[in-house]
Amino acid sequence: MAKKLTPQSQDFSAWYNEIVYKADLADLSPVRGSMVIRPYGFALWENIQKNLDQMFKDTGHENLYFPLLIPMSFFEREAKHVEGFAPELAVVTHAGGKELEEPLVIRPTSETIIGEMYSKWIMSYRDLPLLYNQWANVMRWEMRTRPFLRTTEFLWQEGHTAHETAEEAEAETIQMVNIYTKFARDYAAIPVVTGEKTVGERFAGAKMTLTIEAMMRDSKALQAGTSHYMGTNFAEAFDISFNDKENKQAFVHTTSWGLSTRFIGAIIMGHGDDKGLIMPPRLAPVQVVIVPIFRKNDAEAKEAVMTKANGIANELKAQSIRVKVDTRQGMSPGFKFNDWEQKGVPIRLELGPKDLENSTVVLADRLNEAKETVALDRVVGIMADRLEQFHHKLLKRATDFRDEHSIEVDNYEDFKASIEGNWLLVNHCGSEDCENQIQKDTKATPRCIPLEGIKSDGNCVHCGEKSAYERKIIFAKAY
């Protein structure tokens, strides 16, 4: 713990790996590529879950649960889907001491088994729309893994809806990406760019993929949530048909949308600095930490300080503020200050004998350099407002950073010169070959066609063909 974090500017990846372990978010597990999410990390995930879940329910969705194992044959029904996932499937071939007749796949996503069940449940237009979501774990056997960003097993929610018409399903797809956008901005203080994936970057089997893209502090992009319109592809593969109002058979239009524990990676890299994490207050496991200060052999002072610290904590709890009193023994106050800064707690109160004499408390804000002294009888009253301000300061900081590192370029020389450290807004022809050449050249990929982008119909930044979109699209290096 005494060791300093590697500065972001020196080695961003090293910084990331160190802070994940130092802040007690996660630990390595014995199985390659999978991790243990520790209480501090899991509390963050629980806060993500709780708030997103409410947003889903507010828009009419219900939760349910599908099983982990899926028959292998299901993956062969939708050609593009199997093509997309085949290399990264983990397969169970033996159980109960015998080889299974048909191998079972550990779900990499649940479209197929959900399709199977929906085909039994949906008979009539009266059964539609079907608006379900599940919180689950999934497995994808990735080549290279990193804590939270890409682990073999990860936690997520996957929403799967079925609709009567394309229009309705598309509206759902857009509604859900908008929920992700709002969640990222209003809870995580991350100003994502929302847009559509190009054909080459679409989800396996989808007709439209919408994404939220977040800029990390090294200015690389992280896809933080996606919402897909599947058309009738899955309905046709799994025979999800219904009788419409005219008593004609029709296939349903389906959507799916997901946000995973990767989002924790977005919070770490989107806000963190050289001191460690910076937790967005609305999701922070601990919003306020109180560090009591006293000498071990001064029982009277200890008693007075602890009583006051617990008193403040109880009053904050009564306002539903998540507060912790650091009662750990044998650690110097300086150590504790650094420890909580590393963990990214937004506001820290330091309370010692000197403060009690003056009826004050020292308040340190994770985003400010300077500390301030606040009257003891005011500190509880200002806290909710301080946390609100913290959220807005954090969001502004991230928004300014994103905007400073987003630039328009209109020729390939400038593209190559500025791709390091920036998101580039460019005209593009829409060809997958052209995308691939740019990636080979620069490691940058099309992140999205922003929903609210700069209108433009110029020529492709790389090949000079006419733009395929009526707006500029974002290219960036990504995680």
Place this chain on the structure above:
RNA sequence: CGGGGCGUAGCGCAGUCUGGUUAGCGCACCUGUUUUGGGAACAGGGGGUCGCAGGUUCGAAUCCUGCCGCCCCGACCA
């Protein structure tokens, strides 16, 4: 699967080239004392199949053979 590297205490490493008593250092951990308002100091202490198996030798962490595992870079990906 191509290229590179590493397996010695919970973590990070030295020792291996040139075999030799009890395998060492830093951090972490335990006990005590003094400390405590920005990562405390001192003293004492616990903890090891030196990746695994075999071989050479009076003697192997060190030399030989085989195996296993992990990490980094690339192609793939939320």
